Amino acid sequence: xxxxxxxxxxxxxxxxxxxxxxxxxxxxxxxxxxxxxxxxxxxxxxxxxxxxxxxxxxxxxxxxxxxxxxxxxxxxxxxxxxxxxxxxxxxxxxxxxxxxxxxxxxxxxxxxxxxxxxxxxxxxxxxxxxx
Numbered sequence: 001x002x003x004x005x006x007x008x009x010x011x012x013x014x015x016x017x018x019x020x021x022x023x024x025x026x027x028x029x030x031x032x033x034x035x036x037x038x039x040x041x042x043x044x045x046x047x048x049x050x051x052x053x054x055x056x057x058x059x060x061x062x063x064x065x066x067x068x069x070x071x072x073x074x075x076x077x078x079x080x081x082x083x084x085x086x087x088x089x090x091x092x093x094x095x096x097x098x099x100x101x102x103x104x105x106x107x108x109x110x111x112x113x114x115x116x117x118x119x120x121x122x123x124x125x126x127x128x129x130x131x
Contacts, residue, residue, distance in 0.1 A: 003046040005039045009054055017055045023089040028054075029080055047076035052083070062086065101129050 004076045007014040015031035032051060041047055048069050052060045066082040068074035084090075089097070108122050 003039070003050060006035055006041070006050055006053070015054050018054060019059050022079050023090045025084060025087060025090065030085075044074075044076040044079075045072060048079045049075070051079065065116070073098065101126075104129050 013035075015028050015035065016024070017028040029051075032047075032054075035041070036047060036050070037047060041110050043052065052063050052069070055063070063069065063086075066079055066086075068079035068082045104126055108126070111118075111122075113119050
């Protein structure tokens, strides 16, 4: 059975979701879908089980409350959409908030930018947030 070939939770190749940064959910599901293709996992129930296999216990419990998780008539895509809706603060278009930008500027104001390297690090961070 292909599902059983998926990496274990702590393996390096296991997908990661950081609940402290919910915007990582997009990458998490993209990584999962690469694993599904590689291991030929096509059954929706197995995909739902796999999706809850890697996050923390707290996140696993939360995601298992999704109606689509336990409903065999609902697809993996239905489940994924329901899980993503649990994080209304993120959207695919907008990954950062004004508060994130203000925090980046505040942190930079507290640090001394002493070199071009320091400036480059700040600039790249600022650019990612401000765009």
